[in-house]
Amino acid sequence: MLALALPAPAQxxxxxxxxxxxxxxxxxxxxxxxxxxxxxxxxxxERLAALDELVVPNVGTMLLEGDERHVTAAANGxxxxxxxxxxxxxxxxxTFNPAYLDAIDARTGKPMRFSTNSVRVVVQPPGPTSASAxxxxxxxxxxxxxxxxxxxxxxxxxxxxxxxxxRPAPPVAAPxxxxxxxxxxxxxxxxxxxxxxxxxHAPATGxxxxxxxxxxxxxxxxxxxxxxxxxxxxxxxxxxAALAAAERTAFGPASLRDASSLxxxxxxxxxxx
Amino acid sequence: xxxxxxxxxxxHATIVGQNDVVEALVLTLIAGGHVLLExxxxxxxxxxxxxxxAALSGVFRRVQFTPDLLPSDIVGTRVFDQRSxxxxxxxxxxxxxxxxxxxxxRAPAKVQSALLEGMQERRATIGPQxxxxxxxxxxxxxxxxxxxxxxxxxxxAQLDRFLAKVVVPYPSLEEERTIVxxxxxxxxxxxxxxxxxxxxxxxxxxxxxxFVDAKLRDYAVDLVRATRGADLVAHGASPRAALALVALARxxxxxxxxxxxxxxxVRDVAPAVLRHRISYDDRIAIAGTDPEDVVRRxxxxxxxx
Numbered sequence: 001m002l003a004l005a006l007p008a009p010a011q012x013x014x015x016x017x018x019x020x021x022x023x024x025x026x027x028x029x030x031x032x033x034x035x036x037x038x039x040x041x042x043x044x045x046e047r048l049a050a051l052d053e054l055v056v057p058n059v060g061t062m063l064l065e066g067d068e069r070h071v072t073a074a075a076n077g078x079x080x081x082x083x084x085x086x087x088x089x090x091x092x093x094x095t096f097n098p099a100y101l102d103a104i105d106a107r108t109g110k111p112m113r114f115s116t117n118s119v120r121v122v123v124q125p126p127g128p129t130s131a132s133a134x135x136x137x138x139x140x141x142x143x144x145x146x147x148x149x150x151x152x153x154x155x156x157x158x159x160x161x162x163x164x165x166x167r168p169a170p171p172v173a174a175p176x177x178x179x180x181x182x183x184x185x186x187x188x189x190x191x192x193x194x195x196x197x198x199x200x201h202a203p204a205t206g207x208x209x210x211x212x213x214x215x216x217x218x219x220x221x222x223x224x225x226x227x228x229x230x231x232x233x234x235x236x237x238x239x240x241a242a243l244a245a246a247e248r249t250a251f252g253p254a255s256l257r258d259a260s261s262l263x264x265x266x267x268x269x270x271x272x273x
Numbered sequence: 274x275x276x277x278x279x280x281x282x283x284x285h286a287t288i289v290g291q292n293d294v295v296e297a298l299v300l301t302l303i304a305g306g307h308v309l310l311e312x313x314x315x316x317x318x319x320x321x322x323x324x325x326x327a328a329l330s331g332v333f334r335r336v337q338f339t340p341d342l343l344p345s346d347i348v349g350t351r352v353f354d355q356r357s358x359x360x361x362x363x364x365x366x367x368x369x370x371x372x373x374x375x376x377x378x379r380a381p382a383k384v385q386s387a388l389l390e391g392m393q394e395r396r397a398t399i400g401p402q403x404x405x406x407x408x409x410x411x412x413x414x415x416x417x418x419x420x421x422x423x424x425x426x427x428x429x430a431q432l433d434r435f436l437a438k439v440v441v442p443y444p445s446l447e448e449e450r451t452i453v454x455x456x457x458x459x460x461x462x463x464x465x466x467x468x469x470x471x472x473x474x475x476x477x478x479x480x481x482x483x484f485v486d487a488k489l490r491d492y493a494v495d496l497v498r499a500t501r502g503a504d505l506v507a508h509g510a511s512p513r514a515a516l517a518l519v520a521l522a523r524x525x526x527x528x529x530x531x532x533x534x535x536x537x538x539v540r541d542v543a544p545a546v547l548r549h550r551i552s553y554d555d556r557i558a559i560a561g562t563d564p565e566d567v568v569r570r571x572x573x574x575x576x577x578x
Contacts, residue, residue, distance in 0.1 A: 052488070224576025226536045250578075252533045253484035 006102060006111040013111055014053065015104040017045035019077065023057075023099050023116035032091055032126045035065060038084045040099045040116060045077040045106075050205060053101040056082055060094065061186065063087040064194040066201035067210065082206060088123040095120045188218035189272060196268045203261060211268070212246040218271075219243060242267035275468035277303050277476055277528045280328045283464035287324040288317055289455060290448035296528075297439040297545050298325050298413070303524040305477045306436025306517070307392050307412040309377070309549060314417055316441045320461055322373045322413040327463040331370030331470045332407065338380035340423060344387035351400040362399050367391050370407055370470060374414040378424045388412065389431050409473045429508065429552055436517050437542070438549035440565070476527065483523040484533040488578035493518040493539050499575050500547060505557045505567050510550035517546045536577035543572045 001021040020043040027036040042054055050071060066085035071078060088094070098115040105112040195211040213223055219234040227247045231240055245267045248260040277299055284295040294310065298321060301308040310318045319335075326333035336347060349365035366372060367388065374388055391397045395406045414435070416427075432438070444452060455461070493515045501509030522538035548568050557564065 049487075226540055226577045228537045247535055248533075251484075251486045251489060251535050256532070 002098070002115040002117075003105065003112045004115070006113050013102055013104045015106040015109070016053075016101075017077070017106045018101065018103060018114045019043045019045060021099070021101065021114050021116050023096070023119050025096075025119050025121055028120070029122045029124065030088060031124050032088050035085060035087050036121070038086055038096060038119065040082045040084075042080045042101065043074075043077060044080070047073060048078045048080075051078070051080045051101065052205075052209070053103055054080060054082065054099065055101065056084060056099050057097040059084065059086055059096070059194075061089050062094070063089060064198045067198040067204070067207040068202040069204055069206040085201070088121075091123050091125045093120060093122050188214070192218050192268060193272055196265065196272070200265060208246075208250055211264070212250055215239070215243050215246050215268070236271070238267070238271040242271050274475075275472045276530075277468075278530075279467050280325070281528070283328040283467040284321065284324050286464050287461055288321050289451045290444050291317060291321065291441060293545075294321055294439050294441050297437050297542075298322075300521050300524040300528060300542065301437050302329075302409075302411055302473065303476045303480050303527055304436060304520040305409065305411075305480075306520065307414070307434065309414045309416060309432070309435040309438040310441055311416045311418055311438060312441030313419060313443065316443060318415040318441050319373065319375060321441075322371070322415070324461075324463055325413065326371040326373070327465045328467040329371060329470065329473060330466045330468070331409070331473075332368075333371045333373070334366035334369035335373040335375060336366050337375045338377050338384065340379060340381065342380040342384045344384050345399075347384060347387050348391065348397045349399045349404075360400070362402060362404075364399070364404065365397075367397055368404070368406060370409055370411065372410075372412045374412055376417060377414040378416050378426055381425050385425065385427060385431060388414075389434050392434050409470060409477060429550070432549040433511055433513055435549060437521060437545035439545055440548070480520075480523050480527045482532070483526045485519055485523060486533070489522065489534055489536060489539055490519060492536060492575070492578050493522070495575050496539070496543055496547070496572060499571050500551050503567065503571050505553055505560070505562060506551055506571075507554040508552040510547055514546055514550045518543060521546060540572060540577060544568050547571070 001018070003018075020041065023038065023040045025036060025038050027034075030036045038057075038059075040054065040056055042051060044051065048071065054069075056067075063086065064084060065087050067082070068085075069080065069082040071080050082099075096119045098118050100113050100115040102111065102113050104110065191214040192211070195207070195214040199207040199211045201207075216223070216225060216230050219230040219236075219239060221229045221233050227243060230243050234240060234243075242264065245260055245264040249257060249264045252260055280302070281295060281299045284298065285292075288295055294317075298308060302325070310321065312318050323333075323335075336342075345365065347365050347367050349363050349368070351360045351362050353359075354361050377385060377388070387397075391406060392412050395408075395410055396403055397406060398404075443449075496518065497510045497512070497515045499509075500506060500514075503509065518539055519534075521542035522534040525538040525542060526532070526534040544565070548565065551564070551568065553564055553567065557567070
């Protein structure tokens with residue numbers, strides 16, 4: 001865990017004893033389309049019902065399949081574990097920025113940013129997903145077939161070479177280079193779709209806040225704005241309805257939450273269509 | 274049965290513009306608090322109070338605060354009845370449902386204290402006897418920010434008793450033209466008896482049922498804590514300000530017939546709750562900064578949940 005002093009004044013920060021803050025993944029190497037988990041764990045000495053200060057890293061081009069936050073009271077404080085279920089969509093090496101939380105360090109009374117380590121995941125192109133019996137047989141067959149095919153190709157190559165020497169070679173077109181697969185840039189709609197999947201998978205406070213934040217961003221307002229700011233920023237009636245449903249779900253009483261949650265999911269789906 | 278919206282509409286029928294002022298009066302009424310109005314002479318501070326009092330079917334008393342006013346002029350006194358040979362009690366104008374304390378800063382501290390004690394305790398002591406004030410009970414106090422000579426500024430601790438302080442601005446050009454049209458003919462049109470005292474008591478009970486999420490409570494506390502140590506601020510707001518923020522946010526949700534409060538409710542009422550609970554250091558005068566700008570900056574710096 002890293003702790004750095006915050007340059008800004010400590011407005012609105014809670015005083016916390018942060019004993020541990022770490023991030024890890026269950027697979028350092030995965031293939032495109034293969035689901036893996038990124039887990040952030042925090043331990044504070046205070047007894048808390050929630051740790052809303054914990055900020056998880058941006059998952060970039062990965063699809064957020066789930067987001068579960070568990071808060072467990074322990075004898076010596078509170079354990080908070082947030083698990084993101086991710087599915088990579090493109091190959092490459094991904095480094096997740098550290099998760100962090102801003103708080104007044106209860107030991108020193110100073111505003112601090114507590115950060116985890118960063119986490120690197122290597123995503124390989126789509127490959128065999130399981131070592132099934134069929135796959136093993138296919139591998140054995142390949143060991144037999146490949147040498148035969150290679151021998152045939154060599155023979156054909158010799159024949160072609162001989163005939164080529166007998167007549168002038170026609171102009172040969174350059175082999176077509178397949179276009180590089182550049183993933184399209186992420187749009188607010190993608191973020192909302194990911195956040196909706198996360199909310200549907202685990203309708204907890206964290207995923208709701210993320211979905212509401214994604215809707216606010218889609219409306220064109222930054223975090224920390226209110227519903228009125230968002231409604232002023234967009235004239236899209238479907239998005240406005242989804243924003244209002246998100247507000248009701250986030251701030252309404254528990255007795256209304258089930259109904260407003262369904263309304264939110266329907267509203268976001270309607271906007272995504 | 275009337276709704277708070279009916280009182281709001283009645284006030285709008287009399288007052289031209291001043292939407293924030295009118296809403297603050299109704300919100301404070303629903304929340305069961307008292308309100309301080311500050312503005313230049315002639316901007317309808319007193320008229321707004323009279324319109325509110327007229328809309329409610331209760332007892333309305335107006336007291337013009339002057340330097341020679343005595344506490345007994347507010348609270349009441351004991352007089353000797355020559356016929357019966359006993360002392361009797363005459364209740365002062367404080368014993369009303371709506372009390373308008375006009376130019377509250379023109380009376381000395383002793384009179385202000387008598388009023389503010391009644392506001393806080395909702396009872397008053399005259400001689401050996403203590404009397405409960407009627408319910409609902411609301412004090413509307415006005416202050417003129419100019420003509421400071423011969424005034425007695427209210428200390429921060431006493432200002433804290435007001436749930437909200439509303440700054441009454443000058444009207445816009447169009448509003449000023451409408452004022453001339455509407456009031457040029459004579460007495461201002463007041464809508465009387467829009468709501469009963471029972472209605473008001475029902476609203477004051479019902480507002481407690483409005484749900485406030487923990488995130489909103491935290492937002493209110495964050496706003497109040499942000500006033501402490503902010504630039505140009507000598508003393509920030511007290512914890513009573515956080516209670517006032519939540520109370521008025523609840524009232525705003527109730528006014529809109531919404532069973533829960535949202536961040537907009539807290540942010541909208543924050544200026545009225547915070548502006549009179551902050552004292553500024555000397556640099557504000559040197560910098561020529563408007564205190565309202567400081568309040569606005571503090572509110573803008575705290576992200577809503």
